[in-house]
Amino acid sequence: MTNEPTIPVSTFRSAFKTILAEVFDESHGFIFDGGEQLLPTLAGVTAAEASERVSSQTASLAAQVNHLAVYIEAIAQGPGAQVDWAASWTDVTTVTDDEWAALIERVKGDLAQVRAFVDRFDGWDENYIGGAIALIGHTTYHLGEIRTGIGVIRDRRG
Secondary structure, three states: OOOOOOOOHHHHHHHHHHHHHHHHOOOOOOOOOOOOOHHHHHHOOOHHHHHOEOOOOOOEHHHHHHHHHHHHHHHHHOOOOOOOHHHHHHOOOOOOHHHHHHHHHHHHHHHHHHHHHHHHOOOOOHHHHHHHHHHHHHHHHHHHHHHHHHHHHHHHHO
16 A cells, blocks of 8 residues: 555535636636636637638537537546547538537536536546646647637637
8 A cells, every 4th residue: 555645526626626616617726717718718709710721730629629528528438439530520610600619518508517416426547637637738829829810800800
C-alpha cells in the first residue's frame, strides 16, 4: 500500500465545477474575463456568422460547436463511448436561426448532463479525472478557435 496523497471527492468536485463554469458560462477569474466563456460567446454569434467558414482550411463555427457538442456527449457517456468523430465535423456546417439556437441549447443540455453527473458521481479514478481535465482543455481549445473565427469573419465583413 502506498501513501500517496489524496483529496476528498468533494474538493475535486467543487474545483472542477468552478473551472467548468469558468469555461462555459461565468467568470471566476481563473481563465477568462466575464463574457468570454463559451455560452456568452455563442450568444453573440448570428446564424449567418456561424455558417461561414473562416477559411478554406477550417470548419464553420457551427461545425466547431457541433463537434464540441458531440465531444461533451461522449464525455458524459464515460470511458468507451463510441463516436463518429469525422461526422461530428460534417453533420452540421450551416445553420438557420432556429438551428443555431437549437445547437446552442444542445450544448447547454449536454453541459447540464455533465454537471448532474459530477454532482452524483463518487468514483473519480484516473479515467474520469482525465476525462474531466480533457473536457476543460478540449472546450477551451475550441472556444479559442471560435473566438478567433468570429474576429476573422467580422473583420472580413467590415
